Amino acid sequence: xxxxxxxxxxxxxxxxxxxxxxxxxxxxxxxxxxxxxxxxxxxxxxxxxxxxxxxxxxxxxxxxxxxxxxxxxxxxxxxxxxxxxxxxxxxxxxxxxxxxxxxxxxxxxxxxxxxxxxxxxxxxxxxxxxxxxxxxxxxxxxxxxxxxxxxxxxxxxxxxxxxxxxxxxxxxxxxxxxxxxxxxxxxxxxxxxxxxxxxxxxxxxxxxxxxxxxxxxxxxxxxxxxxxxxxxxxxxxxxxxxxxxxxxxxxxxxxxxxxxxxxxxxxxxxxxxxxxxxxxxxxxxxxxxxxxxxxxxxxxxxxxxxxxxxxxxxxxxxxxxxxxxxxxxxxxxxxxxxxxxxxxxxxxxxxxxxxxxxxxxx
Amino acid sequence: xxxxxxxxxxxxxxxxxxxxxxxxxxxxxxxxxxxxxxxxxxxxxxxxxxxxxxxxxxxxxxxxxxxxxxxxxxxxxxxxxxxxxxxxxxxxxxxxxxxxxxxxxxxxxxxxxxxxxxxxxxxxxxxxxxxxxxxxxxxxxxxxxxxxxxxxxxxxxxxxxxxxxxxxxx
Numbered sequence: 001x002x003x004x005x006x007x008x009x010x011x012x013x014x015x016x017x018x019x020x021x022x023x024x025x026x027x028x029x030x031x032x033x034x035x036x037x038x039x040x041x042x043x044x045x046x047x048x049x050x051x052x053x054x055x056x057x058x059x060x061x062x063x064x065x066x067x068x069x070x071x072x073x074x075x076x077x078x079x080x081x082x083x084x085x086x087x088x089x090x091x092x093x094x095x096x097x098x099x100x101x102x103x104x105x106x107x108x109x110x111x112x113x114x115x116x117x118x119x120x121x122x123x124x125x126x127x128x129x130x131x132x133x134x135x136x137x138x139x140x141x142x143x144x145x146x147x148x149x150x151x152x153x154x155x156x157x158x159x160x161x162x163x164x165x166x167x168x169x170x171x172x173x174x175x176x177x178x179x180x181x182x183x184x185x186x187x188x189x190x191x192x193x194x195x196x197x198x199x200x201x202x203x204x205x206x207x208x209x210x211x212x213x214x215x216x217x218x219x220x221x222x223x224x225x226x227x228x229x230x231x232x233x234x235x236x237x238x239x240x241x242x243x244x245x246x247x248x249x250x251x252x253x254x255x256x257x258x259x260x261x262x263x264x265x266x267x268x269x270x271x272x273x274x275x276x277x278x279x280x281x282x283x284x285x286x287x288x289x290x291x292x293x294x295x296x297x298x299x300x301x302x303x304x305x306x307x308x309x310x311x312x313x314x315x316x317x318x319x320x321x322x323x324x325x326x327x328x329x330x331x332x333x334x335x336x337x338x339x340x341x342x343x344x345x346x347x348x349x350x351x352x353x354x355x356x357x358x359x360x361x362x
Numbered sequence: 363x364x365x366x367x368x369x370x371x372x373x374x375x376x377x378x379x380x381x382x383x384x385x386x387x388x389x390x391x392x393x394x395x396x397x398x399x400x401x402x403x404x405x406x407x408x409x410x411x412x413x414x415x416x417x418x419x420x421x422x423x424x425x426x427x428x429x430x431x432x433x434x435x436x437x438x439x440x441x442x443x444x445x446x447x448x449x450x451x452x453x454x455x456x457x458x459x460x461x462x463x464x465x466x467x468x469x470x471x472x473x474x475x476x477x478x479x480x481x482x483x484x485x486x487x488x489x490x491x492x493x494x495x496x497x498x499x500x501x502x503x504x505x506x507x508x509x510x511x512x513x514x515x516x517x518x519x520x521x522x523x524x525x526x527x528x529x530x531x532x
Binding site: 004007008009010011012013014015016017018019021022025026029030033034036037038193195197219325326327328329330331332335 | 373374375376378379382386387390391394400403404407408411412415423425426429430433469470471472473474486487490491497498500501502504505506507518521522525530
């Protein structure tokens, strides 16, 4: 371990001073729950009451337009292009000098063209067409379509429009945090977060319109097969003046209005089980769910799929990252990976994870 | 520890109090990594203790008690942030360079927090202070693993720059 690293470990593990007021509150809580455990008292939450909640924000009315509750099945060329095609641009591997001889390396990302007819034949029946829409602060968010497999891995295409301009160039990163004119997060109905990576389809994006492919992987197996809640947030033009005073000019914290779109659970893409090397993997056309008998490594260095025609898809390799997003369960026993291309599982003949060969189960 | 957890799950208040005391430092330090205001951090810890007492039966595996506890705390921190209607739990801790006068004592926890940008703090604390791996931190904070690793890198750079400024040799 580098000496510098040891310095951080030592400092972060030092005991911190706990205020006497907290010790007193905890003492009261302990006494109350002791009494409760003996059936004497029901504990109620008490908060510090000296600060009022900031309630000056206006939450703009969310206009939710349901354009089709039914999950219509049809041609999904645009969906396939954005989700699995090369409208989202790849990148070459590159390094950024950070000073002090330190360099940050970024892996190559390869996007490939998609055969939309083949894609339609492969999973058209599982694609849910939404059209659900909400307008916030001039931004209209419209869900195009989505597909999810039985492990909760999938992709949603989302359009964002603002006739006055999207303002993406106004984004900045400041001491107080990053500013973006709008942002999204995703949960299941129980509030469990779902990992999200939004990639811009440059081929369909203008100053007033953005098309995103939003890749999803869960953090908990219980999120699979559930409705999806998209929480949409748009900057409403007001800023926290108190914070700006405290932090100085330029440290502006915007306030956001928010709304939620619920995407009903769609018919889940089936996945096939592969196993080997102490691992089990559920492979679907959109992703891979890996489980292990032992806690999984913190990172899978290599994931490769080989096809019957001899070609291969290096989902993750040295200097290559062709997973759109991946996430793991807190107990270290499951990892979910979303592909950045469509995989015809019928033609996959070999699956290798961290050097271990997995074979399909009968 | 497992025995304490099992006893607490069965309603043994003394076992639960013992568990909370064992994890009090973790809860407090993590809450402080979210809030500049000690009162907010106190709220987060106090609410977490009561929430854990009420929900302990939802913990599926005692082996993951600490992760579960940390997650409950973070949910409470996020709830407090939402109640404040602030996007981020901003921090205005004392300027790190002025926080500790004696440069010979090395770095302490509060000083390190002050040296880091706010959104880097929980990540660095969970990694160095609590021993979680990047993937575990991603799951706990509900952020992509890539974000965790990039924040670790940025955090290390900020800490190194600060240590140099303070004249502390690694």
